[in-house]
Amino acid sequence: xxxESLENLFMNLTTLRTQEFQQADIKYLSGWNQWKRSSRKSxxxxxxxxxxxxxxxxxxxxxxxxxxxxxGTGIQSYFSFLRFLVLLNFVIFTLMFSFVTLPSIxxxxxxxxSSFDEIPAKKPHCTVYTPSGNKGLIYFYTYPKDLLSGTGxxxxxxxxxxxxxxxxxxxxxFRYNLPLAYLLTTFAYLALSLLWIIKRSVEGFKQNLVHDxxxxxxxxxxxxxxxxxxxxxxNAARLKHRSLQYELKTxxxxxxxxxxxxxxxxxxxxxxxxxxxxxxIIVLAVLSGCFYSIxxxxxxxxxxxxxxxxxxxxxxxxxxxxxxxxxxxxIFSVLIRLEDYSPAFEIRLTLMRCVFVRLANIGVxxxxxxxxxxxxxxxxxxxxxxxxxxxxxxxxxxxxxxxxLLIFDFxxxxxxxxxxxxxxxxxxxxxxxKPVQWCGLQEFGISDNVLEIIYGQxxxxxxxxxxxxxxxxxxxxxxxVFYIKKISLIHTRKPSARPIRASSSNFFFLVVLLIGLVLAxxxxxxxxxxxxxxxxCGPFRNFNTSWAVVPHTILGFPTGLQKVLYGIASEAxxxxxxxxxxxxxxxxxxxxxxHKRVVEQLREQLVxxxxxxxxxxxxxxxxxxHT
Amino acid sequence: xxxxxxxxxxxxxxxxxKSRILTLPELRANPFQHRICRVFxxxxxxxxxxxxxxxxxxxxxxxxxxxxxxxxxxxxxxFDFDDDGTLDKKDLENLVNCxxxxxxxxxxxxxxxxxxxxxxxxxxxxxxxxxxxxSEFQHVISRSPDFASSFKIVL
Numbered sequence: 001x002x003x004e005s006l007e008n009l010f011m012n013l014t015t016l017r018t019q020e021f022q023q024a025d026i027k028y029l030s031g032w033n034q035w036k037r038s039s040r041k042s043x044x045x046x047x048x049x050x051x052x053x054x055x056x057x058x059x060x061x062x063x064x065x066x067x068x069x070x071x072g073t074g075i076q077s078y079f080s081f082l083r084f085l086v087l088l089n090f091v092i093f094t095l096m097f098s099f100v101t102l103p104s105i106x107x108x109x110x111x112x113x114s115s116f117d118e119i120p121a122k123k124p125h126c127t128v129y130t131p132s133g134n135k136g137l138i139y140f141y142t143y144p145k146d147l148l149s150g151t152g153x154x155x156x157x158x159x160x161x162x163x164x165x166x167x168x169x170x171x172x173x174f175r176y177n178l179p180l181a182y183l184l185t186t187f188a189y190l191a192l193s194l195l196w197i198i199k200r201s202v203e204g205f206k207q208n209l210v211h212d213x214x215x216x217x218x219x220x221x222x223x224x225x226x227x228x229x230x231x232x233x234x235n236a237a238r239l240k241h242r243s244l245q246y247e248l249k250t251x252x253x254x255x256x257x258x259x260x261x262x263x264x265x266x267x268x269x270x271x272x273x274x275x276x277x278x279x280x281i282i283v284l285a286v287l288s289g290c291f292y293s294i295x296x297x298x299x300x301x302x303x304x305x306x307x308x309x310x311x312x313x314x315x316x317x318x319x320x321x322x323x324x325x326x327x328x329x330x331i332f333s334v335l336i337r338l339e340d341y342s343p344a345f346e347i348r349l350t351l352m353r354c355v356f357v358r359l360a361n362i363g364v365x366x367x368x369x370x371x372x373x374x375x376x377x378x379x380x381x382x383x384x385x386x387x388x389x390x391x392x393x394x395x396x397x398x399x400x401x402x403x404x405l406l407i408f409d410f411x412x413x414x415x416x417x418x419x420x421x422x423x424x425x426x427x428x429x430x431x432x433x434k435p436v437q438w439c440g441l442q443e444f445g446i447s448d449n450v451l452e453i454i455y456g457q458x459x460x461x462x463x464x465x466x467x468x469x470x471x472x473x474x475x476x477x478x479x480x481v482f483y484i485k486k487i488s489l490i491h492t493r494k495p496s497a498r499p500i501r502a503s504s505s506n507f508f509f510l511v512v513l514l515i516g517l518v519l520a521x522x523x524x525x526x527x528x529x530x531x532x533x534x535x536x537c538g539p540f541r542n543f544n545t546s547w548a549v550v551p552h553t554i555l556g557f558p559t560g561l562q563k564v565l566y567g568i569a570s571e572a573x574x575x576x577x578x579x580x581x582x583x584x585x586x587x588x589x590x591x592x593x594x595h596k597r598v599v600e601q602l603r604e605q606l607v608x609x610x611x612x613x614x615x616x617x618x619x620x621x622x623x624x625x626h627t
Numbered sequence: 628x629x630x631x632x633x634x635x636x637x638x639x640x641x642x643x644x645k646s647r648i649l650t651l652p653e654l655r656a657n658p659f660q661h662r663i664c665r666v667f668x669x670x671x672x673x674x675x676x677x678x679x680x681x682x683x684x685x686x687x688x689x690x691x692x693x694x695x696x697x698x699x700x701x702x703x704x705x706f707d708f709d710d711d712g713t714l715d716k717k718d719l720e721n722l723v724n725c726x727x728x729x730x731x732x733x734x735x736x737x738x739x740x741x742x743x744x745x746x747x748x749x750x751x752x753x754x755x756x757x758x759x760x761x762s763e764f765q766h767v768i769s770r771s772p773d774f775a776s777s778f779k780i781v782l
Contacts (some may be wrong), residue, residue, distance in 0.1 A: 220751050220771065237658075
């Protein structure tokens with residue numbers, strides 16, 4: 001019984017059965033309705049077949065199915081999330097490439113009879129920019145070093161902002177406003193990411209809004225929908241049994257704990273609250289320690305930027321950030337045990353703290369970079385707005401830092417898999433001494449891995465403005481990471497005893513990704529609108545800030561359009577618009593509340609109905625007894 | 628391959644004994660394998676053998692394209708261990724023991740079991756009669772986000 005014929009046969013059977021029911025109704029419809037019905041059916045068939053063909057084109061469909069079968073839906077959701085990021089990065093790359101890089105390359109190489117304009121700059125002393133290309137004697141080791149740190153020959157390629165020193169590109173006869181395109185493409189990819197993530201998370205949000213209010217039917221969900229019927233492997237089944245048992249036991253224990261908390265005395269409460277305040281102060285101290293060390297490392301690394309030969313100094317901020325991302329969660333997980341929360345809240349709070357550490361580290365790095373860049377001692381420097389001697393093209397430098405972060409993240413993932421996971425597996429398999437066996441294999445920590453890739457994605461979002469080809473590198477990185485993680489999972493991991501539910505984990509990943517995106521908006525917004533753009537390179541040379549190209553373009557529009565745009569941006573429009581949005585929001589909240597009340601009423605009606613039924617049955621039996 | 632070569636011609640009419648059905652990889656690791664065979668088998672002898680039609684029925688219920696109503700209907704029949712049309716305490720106890728594993732130390736102790744069954748009945752028993760009937764079960768399942776993704780078998 002091979003799969004093809006089986007699928008055909010059972011699809012035929014189900015269509016036959018549905019057709020049987022529908023045949024009965026068709027006789028009663030007029031000719032026009034019959035035609036409508038049959039055309040709708042054939043459209044539906046075409047649509048279904050198209051969907052099926054598209055599903056074969058889906059990336060990694062078979063791999064993710066097999067992971068789902070062996071390890072369950074929790075881990076499968078991580079890999080689906082990874083696939084989503086690969087696609088997102090690829091789309092962002094296509095966007096940036098077609099609107100920014102392609103026109104630049106076409107005009108620089110004069111294809112299709114094109115050329116570009118480079119208006120001479122106004123402040124000559126800010127514009128001296130000599131990237132240390134490849135002049136003079138080059139040692140063989142400069143190429144890999146340049147590849148790893150983005151300097152040297154890489155600095156002058158289209159990878160970094162400095163290449164796009166074009167004010168307008170003439171492609172055949174069309175004038176292509178590159179600065180405006182650069183800025184608008186940046187906004188476009190941010191908006192696209194936002195919309196795509198929101199669309200994906202809408203499903204999970206609907207479920208979570210209903211279920212998070214009270215731990216609604218969590219027991220029923222675990223018992224009736226707990227067993228994953230996709231599991232085919234006996235080992236996986238055994239582990240699933242154990243994880244279900246563990247989950248049920250923890251839930252029951254948590255219920256008993258809640259009862260205990262409700263019975264706490266005033267003295268106990270005081271003691272616990274003061275302990276929690278103290279531990280939160282320690283958490284804040286740890287965080288400030290991380291931030292300060294990142295700041296110092298960045299300052300040191302930028303201070304020695306002229307001594308480019310030492311890769312360690314170049315990568316110092318990345319190393320410090322990775323160390324902080326590794327140590328801080330360990331400290332948090334120790335501290336949280338002392339704080340005496342319920343287990344579910346413990347997990348959530350630790351995760352939130354880890355997310356915050358990871359994302360804030362990037363923010364601190366950028367902040368320290370900017371403080372270096374805009375540190376101005378002399379008058380000349382203040383006229384430029386940034387430190388033009390050390391950072392003639394500061395956007396490229398920031399792009400290089402983001403590039404280094406991304407590369408280092410990738411190296412760490414590969415190195416940890418090769419040098420920690422596989423030796424550990426070999427040790428556990430071949431060495432049977434007690435301490436090694438007690439350590440055992442590591443579990444596949446879903447939340448740790450997810451935070452890791454979200455951290456990488458946030459770097460990509462921030463860095464794409466400074467390094468337009470960064471999404472391509474990110475796509476390739478996540479592509480390779482998929483296979484590395486899959487191999488590591490299959491060969492060196494044991495599935496975790498504490499399972500995460502597929503529905504809530506999907507929503508959680510997307511919420512954290514959204515937080516990362518919003519946190520990426522902030523540095524980009526400040527950089528575009530506030531920090532003066534460098535005068536020596538890049539498309540925004542002739543503007544004060546990168547944002548200034550938009551008002552400049554608007555001034556070139558016809559007066560009518562200008563008036564409309566100014567009207568939209570003014571308070572006279574914004575305040576009523578905001579009020580209307582608030583009203584719409586209140587309407588929906590009221591609607592949701594009303595629906596919930598209706599649901600409650602219907603439930604009560606169901607109870608009433610069954611009581612009525614019991615009453616009637618009792619009456620019938622009594623009446624039967626009398627006759 | 629469940630059928631031996633010589634019987635392939637009358638594939639439609641042959642009944643396959645339960646022991647061979649249970650060798651399928653999708654069912655072999657499933658704690659509800661016996662209940663699945665019992666529910667989908669239309670054999671009059673009660674030996675739980677399945678014909679090709681029964682097999683297709685089973686696969687279509689577990690496929691992605693089956694509606695939630697069909698799935699919940701069959702899930703109810705699978706979980707109803709004593710086939711009396713309702714899920715009472717004994718059924719729920721059997722169900723939980725299937726989920727946690729068959730060995731002695733993997734079962735919940737009696738106090739935990741009692742607490743768990745009380746909680747389940749509190750959440751799903753609307754008419755407070757101590758059992759879960761089909762409509763209460765379907766109501767609970769419709770609110771469950773994971774049911775559709777776990778109650779499926781992919782060949």
